[in-house]
Amino acid sequence: MEHTNTHSAPVATLIENARVYADTNRFEEAILIVGDTIRAVGPAEALRRAAPEGTRTIDARGRLVIPGFNDSHCHLMSAGRTLDEIDLQRVRSLEEMLETIRAYIEAHPAAPGTVLHGRGWNHDFFTDVARMPLASDLDAVAPDVGLVLERTCGHVAVANTVAMRAAGITRDTVPNAGGDIGHDEAGEPNGIFAENALAQIYAAIPPVDRAARRRHLRAALRHAAASGVTSVHTMDVQGDNWRATLEDYDTVLSELPTLRVNHQMCFMTPELLENFLVSGLRTGDAAGATGNRMNRVGPLKLFVDGSLGARTALLRAPYRDDPTTSGIATLTPAELSALVDRAVAAGLQTTIHAIGDGAIERVIDAYEAHTTENAGAGSNPARLGIVHVQITDRALLERMARRSILAHVQPIFLQYDTTIVEDRVGPELAATSYAFRTMNEIGIPVSYGTDSPVEDLNPWQNLASAVTRTRFEGNAAPWHPEECVTVADAIDAYTTGSAFASFEEQTKGRLLPGYLADLVVCDTDLFALPAGELADRIAGTRAVLTMTGGRIVWNTEGEADVNFD
Structure with missing residues (x-):
């Protein structure tokens, strides 16, 4: 133009x-x-x-x-990082996954013992086997190089023997609380790590240096601009690396002022949270030393459960297709409430990952002390939110509406989840889940995002999923079309809705x-x-x-x- x-x-x-x-x-x-x-x-x-x-x-x-567009939940730096690493998002069989790994190793020779990282596989799409990949599979193509490969959801990873050896994982390793390490019939670790146990295998991955992190961020900024995304709520800040990550953003956004960033910061223990709070930074503050307002502190981000695809989302009842589990709780109710209470008291907004109905219920319970019922916008002055809000019944949604608890949803998840949700939770609960139109009608403040790199940061398929609830592969009929939203509602959720989530609705999200x-x-x-x-x-x-x-x-x-x- x-x-x-x-x-x-x-x-x-x-x-x-x-x-x-x-x-x-x-x-x-x-x-x-x-x-x-x-x-x-x-x-x-x-x-x-x-x-x-x-x-x-x-x-x-x-x-x-x-x-x-204003993406209300993504992992921007990780999205940029995927461009440098083993990309498994498009593989549709275990054989194709192994061939992709083999080709990457041939194109990027690494010294024996080096541990490589990748992400994007989804065993539910495999056409040749009906299971997750295992260490034994990876060992066949990478006997000398370590591999840690995240499932598309980011809540499960598979590692090979070299990587487990580098991380010190043995048959006697105890998984972190709120996590799981898989074992084979002989009692040896089979390479599968879930939820809080991921940290134990991630220890094998060499840290990404500052130059690489900034390169990844620049690549992500370019992709955002090409996609029409001008603001994001991103979760890259976590643990004890928060200062370095905010500095990286400050430097790159000063060079390329193309995207407005609101940081969702993950501190899963009281010690990590206190380490951040002593800085004096609070929600809405400029996050870096330059005072650049395109780089802002957002909410504390917590995780209460995992993903539906990995059966680690926390349900109130056992999984319909695996009655031995109801998912994984990554925080106890007491731990969750303590972190929320401390953050809100300190002036830090919170938003919490919750996919299963059991997890959503726990988050609402934790928010009760900081919200009131039926007071409109005044019900939730701290604008406390829930990320994902997938498996719900009407009663849970009405509890959220009465307290104006924010819902940061990803309509694009329908592309995969509609193929599994009825198997996981049954048709009755599935019918009241991903209820985007109902959320609008009963007054839940809704915003849209992609969870990139779980899905592409590009917003157009996300919009189409919300408006039509059809899959782009297979020509399937709309899934529960009564929950379709209008084009205007979808755009508004992606713009004004996301601006509201960061207290910016008076300056962003409208062309006025x-x-x-x-x-x-x-x-x-x-x-x-x-x-x-x-x-x-x-x-x-x-x-x-x-x-x-x-x-x-x-x-x-x-x-x-x-x-x-």
């Missing part, structure tokens, strides 16, 4: 000949941006008269302009005067699609131009104001 009067820090920009989504059922012809803020929206002629001298003009060619100039020019008018074309057309949409704070950070048809190279 061509524009005139190009310079790296434009005083003002006028986007005209556009269909600007300003608010629900309100579209405008043009948008005037001065500095990093929207000055006006309305008729192009009026905005031309109001434009300062030197304003550059962009012809949108009749295209839809929407607010920049006074709001930050974060926007996307789309190659498809999402509001004008025939019903029968929604799934494919929404999923196939692309960002023609992405703008963050008045800067063009991605432009497929002309120049941009930043250079990622």
